[in-house]
């Protein structure tokens with residue numbers, strides 16, 4: 001554990017410290033952030049226990065407040081001279097959103113990331129290969145966490161899978177960090193090329209960047225392919241880069257950013273706050289507690305999570321989360337909320353007859369879909385398409401997810417692979 005005195009602190013003591021920090025942060029927002037001065041006009045001065053009385057913040061509002069004179073948005077609260085780093089978000093259209101950080105903000109990001117990644121069990125002196133082409137993106141700050149932990153960091157990026165496999169062979173790293181999609185892709189490529197990934201030195205595969213790495217069947221597939229333990233981490237650029245990280249117990253991610261960020265859950269359609277009870281599901285809402293450059297209050301992450309509150313044998317305290325999907329990928333099929341990663345998880349239970357790759361193909365635009373929902377399921381190499389298999393997958397999806405699907409079995413290699421994030425829904 002990187003900071004045992006912090007990470008094992010009783011959660012009620014953490015909340016008391018966080019409450020104090022939050023009150024100071026709220027005063028700072030009222031004083032320094034034009035965006036929040038306007039948004040909080042007339043809102044009560046509350047502590048963390050009553051934070052749900054304050055309005056949520058949506059990404060679109062922040063973006064809408066950006067101007068040519070202030071490209072960050074009106075939530076910029078620090079003197080521009082204090083800004084030491086500016087990341088961009090990987091928005092798909094037009095002008096990027098910028099994320100400014102003061103030196104202290106950046107240091108806190110790295111501290112949180114280091115705790116989150118260290119939870120996986122990687123430790124000083126080991127080698128880690130990273131495959132992020134971080135460039136302008138916040139993921140770059142996560143890479144600094146590896147220095148903080150004391151790892152020997154080998155940045156290899158994506159784009160040349162053969163070189164990556166060769167480098168793993170020659171440099172003998174104990175760990176790799178990548179998206180779960182790429183981890184799955186490498187298992188296939190290694191098999192194609194007769195590379196023995198299971199026999200490599202890699203003992204830990206750290207996955208982040210998209211949901212799925214914590215889903216049992218998908219995780220098992222990765223662990224068998226790599227012969228290594230798979231743990232996941234998660235963050236969101238606007239708040240912090242690797243806020244959460246799973247420990248070796250593999251039962252949800254701990255909040256590495258404890259003390260810097262407060263986590264809440266809301267019911268996404270109504271916005272009603274939910275208790276962080278064991279098994280609760282909802283959208284994660286995050287609040288900065290000691291941020292300076294452009295702090296955010298009750299920011300809607302669009303990440304849907306499930307909460308764990310049982311004691312973790314590793315000794316870290318506080319609620320844990322597992323990401324079950326992104327709001328933007330969610331479909332509603334006859335009243336049932338459905339995440340494509342959940343479909344993949346059920347279908348992965350049919351390995352080795354299927355490859356584990358799926359593509360949900362909604363028949364109409366928008367979130368609401370009439371059943372049956374078409375799903376392409378890719379077969380394993382050399383497996384023929386059989387009606388009995390399609391029927392079995394369809395039955396299992398109906399039982400587990402309460403959704404009526406139409407399964408189209410497609411040949412091995414016909415669904416697109418990704419070196420970064422997978423597309424599970426055809427929009």
Ligand SMILES: [Zn+2]
Nearest residue numbers: 247249312314
């Ligand atoms: Zn743990």
